[in-house]
Amino acid sequence: MDDDALIAAMADGDDTALRELFARHAPWLAARLRPILPAAEVEDVLQESFLAAWRGARGYRPQGTPGGWLWGITRRQAALWLRRRGPSGLPLAVLASHGGGQPVADPAEAAVSRAELAEAVRALGPEGSAMQEVWRLMYVEDRTVTEVAGLTGVPEGTVKSRAHRVRQLMRSALRQPVRDGGER
C-alpha cells in the first residue's frame, strides 16, 4: 500500500496502517531530529508526532505529500518540545548561530528551521562543490559578485548564473522539504 492509502486507512481506525507508516517513516524522521535534540527527546517527540498523526489522519489531503505531512507534524511537536523546555534547553549551537546576542522571536522554530536549512544546503551538492562554494561565499559570508569571481577564479557571469541556480535550488528545497519517491 502506498503512503496515501495507509493514511486513509489510519483515518478509518486501522492501527496496522499506523504500524506500517511508522516502520517506513520513523527512521528518517529520527535522523532529521537528532541534530537538534538529544536521543531520548527524539524518541519522545517521535512518539507524540505519530500519535498526533494517528489522531489527525482524517485531516490529511492526498494532494499533499505524506512525508511532508509527517514532517510538518513532527517539526511542530519538536518546536513545542523545545519551547516547553525553555531557553536553557536549546542546543548551544542554535544559540551560538545567532551571534551578536540578537534576540530571536522563536528560538524553537529557529532550531527546527535550521535543521531544514542544513538539509537544503546539503542538497546543493557535496562539500567543496561549485554550488556549495557560491552559497558559502555569497550568502553566508555576504561577498559581492566581483569578490566571489576573484576568489573562485571564474568569470562574473558564471558566478551570477550559479548564484541564480543556488537560489532556485534552495527555494524549491525549502518549499518542499521532502523528496517523495523522486516526483520532484
Place this chain on the structure above:
Amino acid sequence: MNVEISDVTRRFGRTQAVAGVTLQTGRGVFGLLGPNGAGKTTLLRMMATVIPPGSGRVRLLGRDPGEYGPRREIRRRLGYLPQNLGYYPGFTVAEFVEYFALLKEMPPGRVPQAVATAIERVDLGGRARAKLRTLSGGMLRRAGIAQAIVNEPELLLLDEPTAGLDPEQRVAFRTLLRDLGERATVIVSTHLVEDVGAACSELALMDAGKIVFQGTPDELTARGEGTGAAGDAPLERGYSAVLAAARSATAAA
C-alpha cells in the same frame, strides 16, 4: 530458589497423578518432559496455585501458597499458560491480554504499556485489535503466551506452549524463552522433546507421576548413546532410553 517442591503427591479419585516429586529451581529455563499422563500438567497446576498438593511441601517465590496472602502475592508475579486455554471470542487480542493483566492486579497505569510490549514480543502487533475468533490456532497460542508474560512474571509456567506454532515461530519462541529465562524461572512442559531441549538449561523427565531423570540436556543425550534407543535425534534417544530403563525398573520391582 524460585521453586522448591519437596515430596509432593496428588491424587484424583483412584489415580495417583503425582507420586512424590522433589524439585528445586532458580532462574533459567527448565524443561519438564514426559509422555501424556505422566503428571506434568498436574505438577504445573500445583505450581500455578490452581490446585493444592495432596501432601508434601511447596514453596514458590519464597512463599507458602497454602495461605491466602502469600498466595495472592505469588499470583501477582506468576504467569501461566494452561494446556487448554479457552478464549473469549468477542475479545480482541489487546482486550484479552489486558483482562488478565488487570486480574493479576497490575497497577492500572502500567497496563497499556505492558500489554503493548507483551503483544509485540509474541509478534502479534499486526493483530492487536483483531477479534480472537478471527485468529488461527498458532496465533491464539501466542496470545496465550502474551497474557502469561504481560506482568513480567518471576515464575512463568507454560504447558505445551508450542502447540500450533509453525517451525519459524518455534524458533522465535525459543529465543523468547531464553530471553525470559534471564530474569525469571521459566518452566516449560512439553512432550515435544527436541522443541525445548535446545532452550533449556535443565530438564526433568516425568513418568507415572515420578521424576525419572533430572539434569542438563547434554546429560540426557548421553543417556541415550550406545543404547540403540528409539528416536531421530540425540535428545529423543536419551528420552526413550531413560523411559525404558525406568519402566523396566518398575516392572522388575
Place this chain on the structure above:
Amino acid sequence: MTFGHEMTGDRDDLPGPGQGRCPRDVDLHRVWLGVAAEVWRRRPGPVERLAGRALRSPGLARALVTTPSLLLGWVIASAIVLAAGMLATLGTGTPFVALFAPAVAAAGIAYAYGPGIDPAWELSQSMAVSYRMVLLVRVLVVFALDAALGLAASAAPGAAAAVTFGWLVPMTAVSALALATATLTRSANAGVAAGLAAWAIMVLSVRSASGQVTPAVASSVLVPPYLAVAVACGAIAWFATRIPKGTS
C-alpha cells in the same frame, strides 16, 4: 518477534522520502511501544470506573462488567420477562411477577458462574483476583439487579405488601440452590435447570395443596425453610469453590 529488525531502518528497498538511517542511539522500538500503548488501550466505561472505585479493584470491576448475565441483552431479556409478568398480573390477578422473579434470578446467577460459560476457567483460577471474589461480586450484583427489576414490576397499586416483597425470600433460596448446583456440578446449565425445576415444583405443590399459588411467595410459614435452604446452599457453594477439582 522480528519486528525490531525493521525498526533500525534496514529496509533499503523502500523508497524513503527523506534520507537518513535512524541514528544509532534512538530506540525506535521503544517509541513504537509507546505509540501502540496509547492506540491499543481500552478506556473503561463509567460503570466500570465506578465499580473499580467501589470495589477498590480494577480487575474485579472488569470481571464484573463482563459477566454474561449482566450483558445488556440478558438484562433486557430479564426486564421483558418481568414486564410480561406485570401485565399478566394486572390482567388476571395472579402474582406472576412474584413467580417469575425467582426464576429469572436463578438463571442469572447460575450464568454468572464459570465452567460452561467461562472458557478461560482454568486460567482464572491462577489469578490474583480470586475467582471466588469474582463470583461473589457477580452473584450479588445480579441478585440486586433482578430484585430491583422485580420490585419495579411488582409495584402495582393496591397489591399486598407480602406479595410485593414476599418473593424476595424464595428468590434468595432458589438463586442459592442454582448457585450451589452450578458450583458442585461445574456447569452453569445444571444450575439453571436445578433452580428452575425446584421452583416449579415448589409452586405446583403449593397450588395443589392450597389451590392457589400466592402462598408460595407470601406465606410467612415458608420463610424459615426458604432461608434455611438459602443459607445451606450458600455454604455449599462456598465450599465447592474452595478447591477446584481437576482431571489430570
